[in-house]
Amino acid sequence: MSDEHITTDSAWVPDACTLPTAERPLRLAEFDQFFRDAVRGVDRLSPHHLRLHLAGAAQVEETARDLTARESSCCSFFAFDLSRSGPDALTLEVRVPAAHVDVLDGLAERAASARDQR
Template sequence: MSFVVPDACTLPTAERPLRLAELDQLFTTAVRHVETISSTHVRIRLSGPAGLEATVRDLTARETQCCSFFTFDVTPEPAMGDGTLTLDVQVPAQYADVLAALAQRAGAVATATPNAA
């Protein structure tokens, strides 16, 4: 699955495949559900082992450094009792296509993962 990196991204070209691999690893191991709230807002439900929140916060902080148009909000869901997080991702309207591609990528993994709900 291809992913077009916008010109606004300042991550060096050589590092982009590594970042994409990190996102894919997170999507493969933790995505449970992807919901498109609007063209500029996607909500991703994640669940995983201890340390998932720290991993998500680290990855989203690094992604914001190079792609400042992303806004990430990580919310632990303690009522779920299983390390579930909600990751809200928002972008300005001119980056809606980038968000759609990210949601599609995460959703494809969630659909393909047997324990995804």
């Protein structure tokens, strides 16, 4: 993903992403659905670090691992760390380098918005 933006509601997706442009809206929809279904809280710990508090269901963990693995393969600047923070809760840490803080801003905004729509 680079700093140039693609269409409409995907402004947080930079062009340096190796995911084909035609597939980006589908990935955004996957993230939005995941955020609606799983995010219980959003903490912005620093400009480079976002913490998402997730529901602890096994399906949520499986989806998070799959989605973050696929995202890491096309946007290698993301660092994702998923951990169980309790029997019924997961924590997803998301970190980016300084050059991609704007991408993390967009991700945080989408996560908070989707959570609020629940």
